[in-house]
Amino acid sequence: MLALDVSDLQMHFPGLAAPVLAIERFHLPAGGQLAITGASGSGKSTFVNAITGLENVTQGKISWNGMDITRLSSGRRDAFRARNIGLVMQDFHLFPGLSAFDNVVLPVRLARRLTVEERERALALLSATGINRVGQKIETLSRGEMQRVAVARALLQRPGVIVADEPTASLDRHAGNEVAELLLRLSAEQGTTLVVVTHDAFLAERLGRRICLESGRVDEDSGESAAQ
Amino acid sequence: MMKFIFADLRRFWSGALAVVVLIALSVALSVTVTLQERAVRLGSARAAEKFDLLVGAAGSETQLALSAVFLQPAPLPLMEGAVLGRLANDPRVELAAPVGFGDSAYGFPIVGTTTNLISALSPSLAQGAHFARLGEAVVGSDVALSPGAQIKPMHGTAEAGGETHTAIAYKVTGRMAPTGTAWDRAILVPIRAVWQLHGMHGEEHHDHESGEAQSHGAEPRDHSHEHEHGHLDADAPLDEHFDAQSPGVPAILVKPKTVADAYRLRQEYRTGATLGVFPAEVLTRLYATLGDARSLLLAIALGTQAIVIAAIVLVTIMHVGSRWRQIGALRALGTPVRSIIALVWGELFLLFVAGIASGVALGYAAASAISARLTASTAIRLPVDFAPDDLWLAIGFLAVAAFVSIVPALAALRSSPAAALRA
Numbered sequence: 001m002l003a004l005d006v007s008d009l010q011m012h013f014p015g016l017a018a019p020v021l022a023i024e025r026f027h028l029p030a031g032g033q034l035a036i037t038g039a040s041g042s043g044k045s046t047f048v049n050a051i052t053g054l055e056n057v058t059q060g061k062i063s064w065n066g067m068d069i070t071r072l073s074s075g076r077r078d079a080f081r082a083r084n085i086g087l088v089m090q091d092f093h094l095f096p097g098l099s100a101f102d103n104v105v106l107p108v109r110l111a112r113r114l115t116v117e118e119r120e121r122a123l124a125l126l127s128a129t130g131i132n133r134v135g136q137k138i139e140t141l142s143r144g145e146m147q148r149v150a151v152a153r154a155l156l157q158r159p160g161v162i163v164a165d166e167p168t169a170s171l172d173r174h175a176g177n178e179v180a181e182l183l184l185r186l187s188a189e190q191g192t193t194l195v196v197v198t199h200d201a202f203l204a205e206r207l208g209r210r211i212c213l214e215s216g217r218v219d220e221d222s223g224e225s226a227a228q
Numbered sequence: 229m230m231k232f233i234f235a236d237l238r239r240f241w242s243g244a245l246a247v248v249v250l251i252a253l254s255v256a257l258s259v260t261v262t263l264q265e266r267a268v269r270l271g272s273a274r275a276a277e278k279f280d281l282l283v284g285a286a287g288s289e290t291q292l293a294l295s296a297v298f299l300q301p302a303p304l305p306l307m308e309g310a311v312l313g314r315l316a317n318d319p320r321v322e323l324a325a326p327v328g329f330g331d332s333a334y335g336f337p338i339v340g341t342t343t344n345l346i347s348a349l350s351p352s353l354a355q356g357a358h359f360a361r362l363g364e365a366v367v368g369s370d371v372a373l374s375p376g377a378q379i380k381p382m383h384g385t386a387e388a389g390g391e392t393h394t395a396i397a398y399k400v401t402g403r404m405a406p407t408g409t410a411w412d413r414a415i416l417v418p419i420r421a422v423w424q425l426h427g428m429h430g431e432e433h434h435d436h437e438s439g440e441a442q443s444h445g446a447e448p449r450d451h452s453h454e455h456e457h458g459h460l461d462a463d464a465p466l467d468e469h470f471d472a473q474s475p476g477v478p479a480i481l482v483k484p485k486t487v488a489d490a491y492r493l494r495q496e497y498r499t500g501a502t503l504g505v506f507p508a509e510v511l512t513r514l515y516a517t518l519g520d521a522r523s524l525l526l527a528i529a530l531g532t533q534a535i536v537i538a539a540i541v542l543v544t545i546m547h548v549g550s551r552w553r554q555i556g557a558l559r560a561l562g563t564p565v566r567s568i569i570a571l572v573w574g575e576l577f578l579l580f581v582a583g584i585a586s587g588v589a590l591g592y593a594a595a596s597a598i599s600a601r602l603t604a605s606t607a608i609r610l611p612v613d614f615a616p617d618d619l620w621l622a623i624g625f626l627a628v629a630a631f632v633s634i635v636p637a638l639a640a641l642r643s644s645p646a647a648a649l650r651a
Contacts, residue, residue, distance in 0.1 A: 054559075054646035074644070075565050078563070078645070079562065081560070082561070085562075087560055098231065107563055111564050
């Protein structure tokens with residue numbers, strides 16, 4: 001379970017004078033559940049890329065439980081992410097040609113040998129997400145099933161935080177609700193911090209705290225007072 | 229890791245196949261050139277190795293060696309018969325065998341010689357016995373005639389419009405074991421039969437020609453009108469003693485007793501009307517020429533490889549380009565950089581290895597096929613073998629492939645994962 005601290009963060013895109021993201025201070029306690037909303041272009045994805053270390057940060061600090069990831073080399077940042085952050089992305093980024101099970105364990109297998117415990121955990125997670133035929137090729141699953149496989153993959157290494165970027169945006173309502181349900185249930189069960197970028201009101205409503213970004217700044221924060 | 233690579237290759241199998249074929253063909257080209265050049269060099273050297281020293285009439289050394297070693301039909305001037313007599317009785321000579329060309333049958337050259345030479349070529353016959361009468365013949369292992377068969381000699385070759393000799397029909401008495409030389413395609417008959425068939429008698433020859441070469445050789449038109457078709461007694465016993473009165477011959481194969489003798493004999497017979505050559509030496513000169521041709525071919529092969537490497541670089545850039553998002557996703561999921569490099573590099577390297585391996589196999593097959601065809605037409609065995617040097621060539625290819633395939637892998641890691649995911 002990880003707590004997030006952001007201070008003096010500024011992200012610029014080349015050619016643009018105004019920062020795409022400017023956050024002076026932001027704190028999310030460990031185990032917190034955060035929804036980030038906002039119009040497109042408001043900086044939601046940039047915020048997620050920054051806190052997960054997918055984008056290089058040149059100004060400001062981003063700390064998870066006190067570990068400032070902006071000071072890490074890109075390789076160490078990748079390693080930190082692998083260990084601590086479970087990612088669920090809008091486009092799933094599953095790998096065709098591999099089975100559901102192989103996709104869940106791929107990040108581990110590419111880094112090291114899969115342990116028996118991890119193998120069992122992968123199977124348990126797949127069953128918890130409602131995927132019964134774990135040997136089925138990923139491209140033959142429905143989109144809703146694919147995103148559930150991605151959720152199982154994000155949880156495999158017991159991350160301290162799950163960051164989901166528009167996890168339901170490319171799904172129909174029914175499948176989207178299922179995935180939203182799953183994210184909430186599993187992160188609560190595993191006790192992980194949860195950060196979800198979404199414009200799905202149904203999903204956002206169910207998270208403890210919501211912030212709305214506008215032009216790269218925090219415009220509304222439902223839990224500002226609660227957090228302090 | 230391998231699972232991931234194979235899943236990826238299965239998805240893009242047609243492109244992968246194209247890369248493999250591209251590399252295989254270019255590697256096959258240079259392997260074929262290398263192997264074939266070596267096969268011709270070794271094969272002809274082995275074919276010549278039974279012929280230590282050749283003595284012929286003054287003229288072209290190359291032509292003398294090619295005619296006697298490879299039985300290539302060409303007009304050769306004659307030496308006076310006394311040379312044969314002298315060599316046959318020289319104490320430094322272990323074997324001196326006359327070689328008389330000119331006739332052919334069924335497309336195989338008929339060579340007049342002695343039983344000594346047959347024994348030197350094939351210490352024991354594969355079938356039958358040596359010829360013992362003027363009208364008998366021993367065939368090379370590739371001549372499709374069995375003992376007992378009749379051979380009607382034709383003057384010159386069928387292609388040159390030669391006429392058939394009617395005075396004699398040789399009877400096959402034996403077959404030599406395979407020698408791997410052009411002589412496997414020869415029909416060997418007693419030299420005296422050839423002389424008599426062409427109306428050459430030592431005394432007469434000596435009387436009115438006084439050593440001037442009577443045109444006798446593979447060129448039938450030269451003398452087809454003037455030569456008297458002598459009467460020939462096919463049952464006459466063999467006479468293999470030669471003296472100053474023997475008729476002229478175009479070439480004599482000499483086996484000197486020692487190396488020193490060989491050099492001395494060559495020196496002695498390099499003066500005036502005769503020419504002594506070491507066939508191996510003549511061949512070495514030919515290889516030098518052949519070597520130039522090989523360098524050219526290899527340069528062309530290298531040129532094609534350069535083009536192929538350029539194509540490979542293009543393919544890998546596209547390969548990585550189309551996987552930009554995939555690589556970004558792998559990094560987002562926390563895959564270590566070394567694993568990503570291993571994946572991209574491993575996949576390309578796998579394709580290159582497959583291409584190089586099948587190229588080597590293809591080149592070997594092509595060289596073997598070419599050698600087999602050449603052997604069928606010349607009887608000279610051309611051994612297609614790999615040499616230790618080839619290993620370095622293969623290692624060189626692999627090194628280039630390894631280097632070329634690691635560049636795109638490194639390039640893929642320059643941008644941030646987020647940028648790669650946006651691509």
